[in-house]
Amino acid sequence: MTFRAQHLLGIEHLHPSEITTLLDLADKYAEDNRKGRAHRGVLEGLTQINMFFENSTRTQASFEIAGKRLGADVMNMAMQASSIKKGETLIDTALTLNAMRPDLLVVRHPHSGAVDLLAQKVNCAVLNAGDGRHEHPTQALLDALTIRRAKGRLHRLSIAICGDVAHSRVARSNIMLLGKMENRVRLVGPPTLLPSGVEDLGVEVFHDMREGLEDVDVVMMLRLQKERMDGGFIPSEREYFHRYGLDAEKLSHAKPDAIVMHPGPMNRGVEIDGTIADDINRSVIQEQVEMGVAVRMAAMDLLARNLRAARGAQAAGVMV
């Protein structure tokens, strides 16, 4: 087994073998979750704090359930309502929490790089639950697990990531993960929603949905944020749906067994047609949510093992 990381801040710093290790473990947890087999001893005695500086329902709930299934003491902090309103800086908040000696810190923050900054200041394992437009590693890992289970492999696949790539941390983490595992990644969307310099990231870029979906194995849709819909980046919601919304006709250009993914929450009728989202033969959207819990269990399990090893070594006076 190889998984050396102290924190899970992004896909960028993970080795492909670490990704495989994590997915293998998550696969086991997914099966055990289905069988109702509990693993309360894994994180027993450890404290997990979920610090969300940005609204989240699904990710926070997923991390909470994952922690509780493994026996951690889980605490949720709604940071928007708390000290940042009183003018406390991120680092002071981190130091305050650190003094309470948590073991696992799950953080979401609206600014790119904020979770990296926080991780430098604390003595526990930090999991990035999304930082600005930068990374959302557990989402990419759960997407990878879903793909691997549906396709039987996680290499040599052709995967189209469609929509608002520019503002999406999910897209960045997925581009890196799928690239590391040697897949062909295509980005499909209007040029205003693709970041400049994206051609240099080792992907193929398409501005036409039908061309972009031609013969792909996986269609990964991204959420279009409400605030970006009017005028600024695209002319209107209806024009976007017409040109880039996933419907049966556009999907017919992909391979017949192509799967459809979406990180949620969906805007039905904007980026995806409701009937596609609900088509159990194509859509794996519910499975993604299920894999989310398993992946987060695996991530926290592996980080806790490294944390315990490091603390044990420290107690024994060994440098690690």
Place this chain on the structure above:
Amino acid sequence: MKTHFKNARLIDPETGTDTIGDLFIADGLIVDSCTPDDVIDCGGKCLAPGIVDIGVKVSEPGERHKESFASAGRAAVAGGITTIVTRPDTDPAIDTPEVLEFVERRAAIDAAVNVLPMAALTKGRLGCEMTEIGFLMDAGAVAFTDCDRVITDTKVFSRALTYAKSCGALVIGHVQEPGLSAGGSVNAGKFAALRGLAGISPMAERMGLDRDIALLEMTGAAYHVDQITTARALPALERAKANGVDITAGVGVHHLTLNEMDVADYRTFFKLKPPLRSEDDRLAVVEAVASGVIDVICSMHTPQDEESKRLPYEEAASGAVALETLLPAALRLVHAGHMDLPALFRALSFNPAKRLGLACGRLTVGAPADLVLFDPDASQKLDRFSLKSKSKNTPFDGAILQGKVIATYVGGVNQTQVLADA
């Protein structure tokens, strides 16, 4: 006080020469010869005109905890800078003769180097009404600038330029199309995309420059661009100069020695305005300094306290301190073979002095004895906490810098010695 520097490697940017010889100073001026009270054997080390640094932020009034005239003066002496030309982006802005006089009084008491203040071009740097340019010039303002704020109303800007021309005032501007660059914190491109940070296109600089050149053709004003940092802007600058527009340009030392990749994992000490650019841009700008298209190298010294930098990248303040690192960092260009020492001092001393109409910046007889004696080869690892500046926000922390100031003379006085004795 009369001094004879012997066995000095004289770096003369005016004549472009680099020779071993003697220099005599008497009563604060460079002279032909004299009977010296003191003979200094330079041991073959370099003696060059002291640096004239346009665009230094001293945080008085308003934020003296970041930098005072005393600390900026000590930092300048340590860096071989003999004249600092200060920015008016203080709190309050330096936009009235009264505030300007406060600054001059504070500088006269505390600063170990020459301090020449600039004043705001518009009141409060708000871009709406021009300041009292005439009164401010009488009070000692050497140039007029709203610093990094762009005057978006071209009617206001053209009137201010026209009025400034009638007063014989130099205007310094920041070229940037503010709409295009809005919200960005790093250079647009692959690095910005990877880090998930909003980018600033190099085209925003070129558009800002094009606009300002058009206004200069219209008004005939004398104009200096604070920083040109992109390859895209260079042809327009070169063309404007060829067409006889009264324009010069500078560049900050960080943009000559670092690129966008140095930001790495959101290192906020590398957050500058404009942002660090691509390596291609950096090399183009270095070449432009060597060829003289860009006239001036400056520090763009911007002190920031730890609190304003210890934030997520997009929220962190921009700017870096550089009074002490300007010369050793700029010497990288010499060590890398991009230019020789006289060419470097043309950009550090001679051109800025000439643009401001100062007598310093040269080794000619009759010029003020503002000099820097330095060893271009001595190397040291920089520890930011050893800096004389009150603020320690340098991107060169831990870097090996080659080049060490031995002594800085201001008006013939060895200020390095004076500060050491104090």
